[in-house]
Amino acid sequence: MARNVERPARSQALSLRALHCNGPNGSQAAVKFFKAILNPLSSIHLGCGFAALRSLRLVIVFVWWALIGFWLCAFAHASEAPRSFEQANKLYEESKFREAAKAYRALVQQGRASPALFFNLGNALFKSGEAGRAIICYRLAEQLSPRDPDIKANLRFARDNVGAGVAQRKSALGRFLGVLTPNELTILVTILTWVWFGLLTLKELRPALGLSMSVYTKVAAACFVVFGFWFAAVLNAQLGEVPSVVVANEAVVRYGPFDESQSFFTLRNGAELTVLDRKDNWFQVQDGAKRIGWLRANQVAPLVPQSALEGS
Numbered sequence: 001m002a003r004n005v006e007r008p009a010r011s012q013a014l015s016l017r018a019l020h021c022n023g024p025n026g027s028q029a030a031v032k033f034f035k036a037i038l039n040p041l042s043s044i045h046l047g048c049g050f051a052a053l054r055s056l057r058l059v060i061v062f063v064w065w066a067l068i069g070f071w072l073c074a075f076a077h078a079s080e081a082p083r084s085f086e087q088a089n090k091l092y093e094e095s096k097f098r099e100a101a102k103a104y105r106a107l108v109q110q111g112r113a114s115p116a117l118f119f120n121l122g123n124a125l126f127k128s129g130e131a132g133r134a135i136i137c138y139r140l141a142e143q144l145s146p147r148d149p150d151i152k153a154n155l156r157f158a159r160d161n162v163g164a165g166v167a168q169r170k171s172a173l174g175r176f177l178g179v180l181t182p183n184e185l186t187i188l189v190t191i192l193t194w195v196w197f198g199l200l201t202l203k204e205l206r207p208a209l210g211l212s213m214s215v216y217t218k219v220a221a222a223c224f225v226v227f228g229f230w231f232a233a234v235l236n237a238q239l240g241e242v243p244s245v246v247v248a249n250e251a252v253v254r255y256g257p258f259d260e261s262q263s264f265f266t267l268r269n270g271a272e273l274t275v276l277d278r279k280d281n282w283f284q285v286q287d288g289a290k291r292i293g294w295l296r297a298n299q300v301a302p303l304v305p306q307s308a309l310e311g312s
Helices: 024-041 051-080 081-093 097-108 113-129 131-142 149-164 170-179 182-205 207-240 305-309
Strands: 242-248 250-254 262-269 272-278 284-285 292-296 301-302
Touching: 081 097, 081 113, 097 113, 097 305, 113 131, 113 149, 113 262, 113 305, 131 149, 131 242, 131 301, 170 207, 182 207, 262 292, 272 301
Parallel strands: none
Antiparallel strands: 242 272, 242 301, 250 262, 250 292, 272 284, 284 292
16 A cells, blocks of 8 residues: 555654754753763873873864854754744644745755755645655655655655656666765765874874774775765766756657757656756756657756745
8 A cells, every 4th residue: 555645754643754953951961971071081191291292182172162162053053943843844734735835945945954854845845736846855855864764655655646757767876876875975984084184193193003003094094985986976976967857737848959849758747857958948858768858947847955945
């Protein structure tokens, strides 16, 4: 039995996702956590007579307190999001789907994009009859959380419901590269960079540890290279292809970029395409069946957050 678009969420009775955010207790816990890390630093003895090495402890302490400051600022900025998010959820629960979509879009415009936000916006748009933009939202949510089964279920349901034809299928390499999101790869590569340079710095500061640290340094360097190439391949794939979705009720694909060109085939709202080229106000596209033709640019929207903000 197909899963209904209104019953994807694991944590709520309705279809909407909760937007998790730590309250004051979470803030206090974070401060205690950082203090627990900083306390041992205050008793570190580097065992070296150089003043530069002794000052390293002060630098580390400063960096940690700077991180605490950034975290508290981010927490204060994010604390307003759950109230607006819950207001949008309430509109959805009252079957005011267009109003709910407008409220979710306002959060996206504020830069508060998250899997839960795009997921709920996709639900509201689907209920409003904007199947194409709903699929865009589900796919944006999938990019941020590719292993979420609820997002996959709703995306599959929307595709089956609109009957928009064959969806674009990723190659084996594309599926492998998509195991980790760009955000996850960014964090991983950043951590590996700091670990690698940290080990190199430690070897310079403490020559006696050179031999014992060599293995760890080589492993960190190898991991950095592997995941660095992985990250570069993901970025190259994103720049090379422009996934798009038909957002018009009916889009006529033609053999050429002119209104006078002969019709090739017709696509429904929600059909997924890859944009290959552009000429004036026309896009050359390829659908899931590998058919290539031209359609007007205003009938298709690229897979970017801005596309979720457009429409009625």
